Amino acid sequence: MKLRDLGEFGLIDRISRIVLSTDPDILVSIGDDTACVKVGDRNWLLTVDTQVENVHFIKSKINPVDLGWKLSTSNVSDVVSCGGKPRFALVSVSLPKNLEVEFVEGVYRGIKEAQEYYGFKTIGGNITSSNQIMVDMTLIGESQTFIPRSSAKEGQYVYLTGFTGLSRVGLEMILSGKGVSEEEVYFIKRHYRPLARLDKLNTILRFAKSSIDISDGLVSDLYHISEQSGVKIVLEKDRVPVDDKLRLYCLKNRTDPYDYILYGGEDYQIVFTSDELIEEEDIYLIGYVERGEGVYIKEEGRVSGLSKRGFNHLV
Ligand code: MG
Ligand code: MG
Ligand code: MG
Numbered sequence: 001m002k003l004r005d006l007g008e009f010g011l012i013d014r015i016s017r018i019v020l021s022t023d024p025d026i027l028v029s030i031g032d033d034t035a036c037v038k039v040g041d042r043n044w045l046l047t048v049d050t051q052v053e054n055v056h057f058i059k060s061k062i063n064p065v066d067l068g069w070k071l072s073t074s075n076v077s078d079v080v081s082c083g084g085k086p087r088f089a090l091v092s093v094s095l096p097k098n099l100e101v102e103f104v105e106g107v108y109r110g111i112k113e114a115q116e117y118y119g120f121k122t123i124g125g126n127i128t129s130s131n132q133i134m135v136d137m138t139l140i141g142e143s144q145t146f147i148p149r150s151s152a153k154e155g156q157y158v159y160l161t162g163f164t165g166l167s168r169v170g171l172e173m174i175l176s177g178k179g180v181s182e183e184e185v186y187f188i189k190r191h192y193r194p195l196a197r198l199d200k201l202n203t204i205l206r207f208a209k210s211s212i213d214i215s216d217g218l219v220s221d222l223y224h225i226s227e228q229s230g231v232k233i234v235l236e237k238d239r240v241p242v243d244d245k246l247r248l249y250c251l252k253n254r255t256d257p258y259d260y261i262l263y264g265g266e267d268y269q270i271v272f273t274s275d276e277l278i279e280e281e282d283i284y285l286i287g288y289v290e291r292g293e294g295v296y297i298k299e300e301g302r303v304s305g306l307s308k309r310g311f312n313h314l315v
Contacts, residue, residue: 033078036146045084045141049074053133064103066192068110075139076118077196077268081213083205084141086120091137094130152210152229156273158287161197163243164218166190168264194268208272217263219306222295232292237299241284
């Protein structure tokens with residue numbers, strides 16, 4: 001069988017069966033946004049994320065500082081979604097021998113900006129040669145608790161920390177060679193300089209029962225909560241926040257903004273479920289949890305199923 005027949009998530013299942021093992025100090029293992037281990041009286045959250053040339057970025061189109069920033073943000077976002085504060089990072093890079101030194105230094109400048117912004121420290125890593133640029137970060141976070149994907153329950157509300165779909169528009173603009181007008185810069189910045197929602201960590205810790213960060217797309221990531229919790233999730237279409245500039249962009253291009261909002265990836269907002277009604281800036285109530293399975297959308301009283309498409313490496 002080839003990897004493309006299995007897909008990213010099928011492969012995770014199979015390799016889990018090979019390496020998965022238990023230990024009283026492992027609180028959460030493979031299958032969530034981070035793993036969680038207990039050391040002394042602290043919980044440490046561990047995650048790793050990679051950016052690969054021609055998969056995640058095109059060298060001629062990205063500023064290396066942005067690459068370092070985005071690598072850091074994708075990791076910080078996973079730690080935040082599990083209720084942790086980012087602390088320590090290891091950075092491993094694979095680099096072609098003819099790559100300019102300035103490019104590599106730029107990546108590390110982006111990591112430095114991110115570590116100052118998010119408050120973690122880089123403490124080591126590894127360097128190897130390769131045909132393609134690959135930058136990989138292992139991030140360790142700290143938390144008193146752990147908020148998994150698997151604890152959503154019937155009767156809970158679903159919350160989102162902000163607009164989605166903007167990064168996807170930015171990517172389209174980058175690929176079509178745009179990036180001049182104010183509007184284009186707005187979207188491209190959302191793609192290259194996304195912000196992990198560390199500013200909402202206290203809210204997540206206080207209210208969230210289950211949580212995930214949006215890397216693959218709102219619907220696709222909600223499917224992870226739905227499947228791992230064994231519940232049905234219903235989005236209320238008129239409650240899902242729509243960015244004004246995205247609405248305008250779609251109007252101009254005669255495209256459906258919800259294609260971006262529901263299925264665009266890499267916005268790094270957090271979607272979580274809670275028992276409580278929350279009134280707070282940048283915390284949008286977008287739906288609810290019911291008994292059943294799958295992810296649905298409700299519009300003018302009609303409920304319809306949402307397909308699972310979203311980003312899957314290997315397919
Ligand atoms: Mg994640
Ligand atoms: Mg990942
Ligand atoms: Mg991730």
